[in-house]
Amino acid sequence: MRRLLVGAALIGYPAAVAALIGLKHIGLNRWIILAVFLVLVLTAAVLVTVGYIYARGRIEGRCARLDERDLALRQQAYALSHRVLAIILIAATAAITIYLTNGNTLRLDANSFWPALMWVVVYIPALPALMLAWIETDQPADA
Amino acid sequence: MPEEQRRVHNRLAVLRAERGLSRKQVADKLGINYQTVGYIERGDYNPSLELALTIAEFFRLPVEAIFSLRPMAPLSAEVFGEPPAEGR
Numbered sequence A: 001m002r003r004l005l006v007g008a009a010l011i012g013y014p015a016a017v018a019a020l021i022g023l024k025h026i027g028l029n030r031w032i033i034l035a036v037f038l039v040l041v042l043t044a045a046v047l048v049t050v051g052y053i054y055a056r057g058r059i060e061g062r063c064a065r066l067d068e069r070d071l072a073l074r075q076q077a078y079a080l081s082h083r084v085l086a087i088i089l090i091a092a093t094a095a096i097t098i099y100l101t102n103g104n105t106l107r108l109d110a111n112s113f114w115p116a117l118m119w120v121v122v123y124i125p126a127l128p129a130l131m132l133a134w135i136e137t138d139q140p141a142d143a
Numbered sequence B: 001m002p003e004e005q006r007r008v009h010n011r012l013a014v015l016r017a018e019r020g021l022s023r024k025q026v027a028d029k030l031g032i033n034y035q036t037v038g039y040i041e042r043g044d045y046n047p048s049l050e051l052a053l054t055i056a057e058f059f060r061l062p063v064e065a066i067f068s069l070r071p072m073a074p075l076s077a078e079v080f081g082e083p084p085a086e087g088r
Helices: A002-026 A030-059 A068-101 A110-135 B012-018 B023-030 B034-042 B049-059 B075-080
Strands: none
Touching: A002 A030, A002 A110, A030 A068, A030 A110, A068 A110, A068 B034, B012 B023, B012 B034, B023 B034, B023 B049
């Protein structure tokens, strides 16, 4: 369940932007487009915030006491977030390269720049916390 | 825990129950979080050598009596020998 929420948090914002662009092309009523976009964006924002709060103490070392398992988990979370980020950057670069080499042009304006910038602002700081939430197994029942 | 990491079996839960200690009490004595005790008991986390030795020292047992690379036989079987075969 936790992994499902982390996955939804990760794809929420790109899905919202994709929905916005896709629905604009269809020519749907702008209020419906706005409603869909806001629902997706707010869901993603809530999930990212929850994921960040869940692991923030351990990721930032704010917990009063991090034991060796916490430190190992933090290291793994950072390593995994680095790997995920590398995959995303390589995929984005490859997609843009293929798009441009097929004779298309890419105009860098507010419409294309802001979504990318927002993604960086929202996801880069939260990625290690989300990855920690992803890799951690459920806590054993207390005894 | 990396996927390839070999599982280390342990008797932590048995020893803790035998002494009537909660995970919190054991964790406080060992200086770790109580969840970590649960993860070790469940085999989801392999403690460092330092922590394994600390645990052994806490229970006043040799480390090999608590941790093993092979599944561990019940303590009763080790103390009293193999249980009689069924039907005998």
